[in-house]
Amino acid sequence: DPMDPVRKRHMFDVLVKMGFKEIEVGFPSASQPDFDFIRQLIDDDVIPDDVTIQVLVQCRQELLERTYECIAGAPRAIVHFYNSTNPLQREVVFGLDKAGIVDIATGAARLARKLEDTVPEVDVRYEYSPESFTLTEPDFAVEICERVMDVVEPTADHPLILNLPATVECYSANVYGDVIEWFGRTIRDRDAIVLSLHPHNDRGTATAAAEFGIMAGADRVEGTLFGNGERTGNLDLVNVAMNLFAQGVDPELDISDIDALRRTAEYCNRLPVHPRHPYAGDLVYTSFSGSHQDAIKKGFEALPGDYQRWGVPYLPIDPKHVGRSYEAVIRVNSQSGKGGVAYVMKSEHGFDLPRRMQIEFSKCIQHITEDSGTEITPAAMWQTFQDEYLPEVRRFELLGHELHTRDRQSTVTAQIVVDGEHRTVVGKGGGPIDAFVHGLREAFGTALDVVDYAEHAIGKGSDATAAAYVETIIDAGPTRWGIGLDDDITTASLKAVLTALERQLR
Structure with a gap:
């Protein structure tokens, strides 16, 4: 008209x-x-x-x-x-x-x-x-x-x-x-x-x-x-x-x-602008391809906050220059890989997942997107992450712990709940995590080993929360990751070990 x-x-x-x-x-x-x-x-x-x-x-x-x-x-x-x-x-x-x-x-x-x-x-x-x-x-x-x-x-x-x-x-x-x-x-x-x-x-x-x-x-x-x-x-x-x-x-x-x-x-x-219309469409700054998402993620990580020259793969301009946010730059569907999942988890939820954990979690997401045939929203991805790594109901739960260090030897005494029963775990090792793992081996007769560890803060200042990531293996089986969150980094690390053990024993 x-x-x-x-x-x-x-x-x-x-x-x-x-x-x-x-x-x-x-x-x-x-x-x-x-x-x-x-x-x-x-x-x-x-x-x-x-x-x-x-x-x-x-x-x-x-x-x-x-x-x-x-x-x-x-x-x-x-x-x-x-x-x-x-x-x-x-x-x-x-x-x-x-x-x-x-x-x-x-x-x-x-x-x-x-x-x-x-x-x-x-x-x-x-x-x-x-x-x-x-x-x-x-x-x-x-x-x-x-x-x-x-x-x-x-x-x-x-x-x-x-x-x-x-x-x-x-x-x-x-x-x-x-x-x-x-x-x-x-x-x-x-x-x-x-x-x-x-x-x-x-x-x-x-x-x-x-x-x-x-x-x-x-x-x-x-x-x-x-x-x-x-x-x-x-x-x-x-x-x-x-x-x-x-x-x-x-x-x-x-x-x-x-x-x-x-x-x-x-x-x-009274006519719509196409979702892929240059510069203006809903999808023009959005990548679904796994390789594109990985490159975009790395580009953002390498870009200085006060950059003088824009340089992010697959994004010819900074979307913020035309009033867009980075929220829709990466959207995850069955064609997406670890890079897209990792970007959403970091940009939307603050979790900087270690590379091998990105691979592990992206497989969970891919199962969902392949079954549904659609993309997964950041909110749905967060719910999946919580269900997988931060469930409300756990088999293993850390109530508290004491740590003593002498001559580079750490002793951990931890109070935990296993399937509703209180247990005390005592272990010694080269650090809090090593000591706790030794204690869990003795308490549960499992050959649990830690393969990798990473940590970072979520937030800033007094409101910051420590996030700890632990990759574990039992004998020659598959590796499983766990995550722990706490104001104290040591407590977060022990929680991550328990989460990984619970996922190993599923």
């Missing part, structure tokens, strides 16, 4: 806030709502001093007269008139030869100049489009544009915008760039025109065509937010701007809250 005046006003305000200086606000001669909206902008004096409104009109007398009636009282306005110039439309739509098509364009230009007298208070500029430029013979496009220039009489201080639409995208982006370059070199009085691009996306290459056109010498680009438009849409100006930004070039547009811009476009156009 077309935008109503309320939606148009919302879109206008957002475009102004973004930093656009020329905004096409409607087709007032073809639509009463457009006419009323433009009058509202003018009558309410809401057009900023550095913004020029642009109105679209066909090359017909009554439509031009209605357009000038609409813009009366505006401080500035671009009158954008156009007519189709390609051979097919010359023949089947208008039934005219080239001379007849030129007469349409020049007649409109003469009438527009005459109508300036009806709006002396308006600083009027002109834009002319040979519609379907990319299907028009290039030499004829130059000819008709120069004939329009003869009427408009542009100067370097008051140039004419010559807009070259790929109304229907019909050839590759590099050829578009070549034609734009040829046009810019061929047209006379180049300093008196603004060479403008108007790509459509029929071949899916509007952004590439615009970038080739800019490199070929274009001064200006027309487009929409997120590519809304006829058929497959117009050029997405956010995409072009963000491509510049990603290469370190300031597009001079405010895209710092891309989700708010997307919501505006979806509200005004």
